[in-house]
Amino acid sequence: MDPRTSAQDVMRCDLCETAVVQMHCDTCLVNLCKACVGEHMVSDQSKKHEVVQFKLRKSTLLFPGCKTHDKQQCTMYCNQCDIPVCDTCLASDQHLGHKLLKILQVLDEKKEKIIKKKNELNDTIHPTYQDIASDVQNRMSQFEKEYGDLSTAITKHGEDWHREIDKLYQKLKAEVDEMKNTQLQTLQKHLDEINKTMSDIKDEIDSLDVAVESNDISKLFKLTFSVESYRKLPQIVLPSLPTFTPCKIKGQDLSKIFGTLSSSSLSSDKHGYSMKTTQKSPEAGSSPLAKQLLDEPETVTTIDTGYGSLYDVACLSDEEIWTSGDDSTMKLYSINQGSQLKSITTKSGNIPTDIAVTKSGDLVYTDYNGTVNIVKNEKIEEVIRLQNWRPRGVYSTSSGDLLVIMDSDDYKQTKVVRYSGSTEKQTIQFDDKGKPLYSSGPYYRYITENRNLDICVSDYGADAVVVVNQAGKLRFMYTGHTPAPKNEPFRPRGITTDSQSHILTADYNNDCVHIIDQVGQFLRYIHCGLSGPWGLCIDTNDNLFVVQYRKRQVKEIKYLSEI
Incomplete structure (x- = not known):
């Protein structure tokens, strides 16, 4: 295995790319082997190279370069102009009468501010965002449950509708059967009466035939007729057939009958979240939902x-x-x-x-x-x-x-x-x-x-x-x-x-x-x-x-x- 391409290879010199790193230039941020240190020092003589052991890298402070005087390092800070200044700047009248501080003093103040900001980010702001993310995740889970409950409620309502519709059409069918049976019974009774009358007429015809063929004159004179009563025909029985008038479904806004779903919305509270704090509110235990x-x-x-x-x-x-x-x-x-x-x-x-x-x-x-x-x-x-x-x-x-x-x-x-x-x-x-x-x-x-x-x-x-x-x-x-x-x-x-x-x-x-x-x-x-x-x-x-x-x-x- 080639050690230069191995995933577990040690760090190599940035110049020769073969020897193991032993030194580091804090000025140029370059890794060096001991053999290449001299070559690096003379490569750019305009800089003051701070070469240290690799394990002590970044231990040397790098002063900022002056924006006015090229290649000059700034060791002072003008508080009024809010910029680093070099010795040449100090020798000029540019910052005459201004409050000047050692840049290391300003550095300590800057670091203190940075540490405070870092601590605020680390101890307060980041945990607060963690809580917010957890809160949003909990709301999402709650919404999943509530939307599931909503779908279940709609499904149950649909099943209720099906049951009610089944009851309704079964009721209507039962009413149709009852009406049919009632009217058929009426017609059957009417038919029975007509059939009885027809039987009576047939009997009378037979009795007339017997009388006509008889030689008994007295019977002929005693004979009575019912023809007049039969000429009065029975009334016509015309049952009225019920009609079914279905409500139109097409074009009908059934949602008004079935139920409506209100629109959802996303809104924000202008007061927003509260920053996480390690102090407990005296009313925290009784805070309302x-x-x-x-x-x-x-x-x-x-x-x-x-x-x-x-x-x-x-x-x-x-x-x-x-x-x-x-x-x-x-x-x-x-x-x-x-x-x-x-x-x-x-x-x-x-x-x-x-x-x-x-x-x-x-x-x-x-x-x-x-x-x-x-x-x-x-x-x-x-x-x-x-x-x-x-x-x-x-x-x-x-x-x-x-x-x-x-x-x-x-x-x-x-x-x-x-x-x-x-x-x-x-x-x-x-x-x-x-x-x-x-x-x-x-x-x-x-x-x-x-x-x-x-x-x-x-x-x-x-x-x-x-x-x-x-x-x-x-x-x-x-x-x-x-x-x-x-x-x-x-x-x-x-x-x-x-x-x-x-x-x-x-x-x-x-x-x-x-x-x-x-x-x-x-x-x-x-x-x-x-x-x-x-x-x-x-x-x-x-x-x-x-x-x-x-x-x-x-x-x-x-x-x-x-x-």
């Missing part, structure tokens, strides 16, 4: 109510909702059946100003007589009685507290108060400069709490959604998005939040619902043919329930899908 906004929200169901005007809705569960309107009765409805299950009448006989449901499933309502009430086992208990204030919106928080937004009796002040039971824990009324956070006046105001514990108020008097943090410090005010669907002023009514910390508010004037994120950025509108949207609530599956004031209906809308 990621969901994305549907391109086209869809109406799931519509529930009609018996109110003259409908205002508020609150989710008791994923199957039941409480509603309130323009009378003193609060009604519980089944979402799936659309039927009323029970009703509760306010203790005072007043119209409730707002309703909510506690985490334990009890109904809470505010009464403009200055009370906040809770319904337990269909019995009403007064929880809070206000003095000189009247409650508006109410919300039961994740911690079990009650948030109440209220007006003073003279309508000059508005504040939010947090209660634990009947004990006042916190009052939110002014910003850091002592200015009111909320408008004053007899306006509708609703309240909710976000997953990040922000307190969100829809302030109709201010034409805004006012969001403060848990401590009551103003975070932002949302005043609508331009252009509005109907180009009408933003007039918020009901407000709610979902598992993604989106804030949703009903815009009565523009017949839509605004979706904003937890920092107040507008995301999109929900339309779905809404008319006068008012109260809002969301169930545990992030289905949105919207009160339609004008139509006295509650619409269930799906607007999120799992990623």
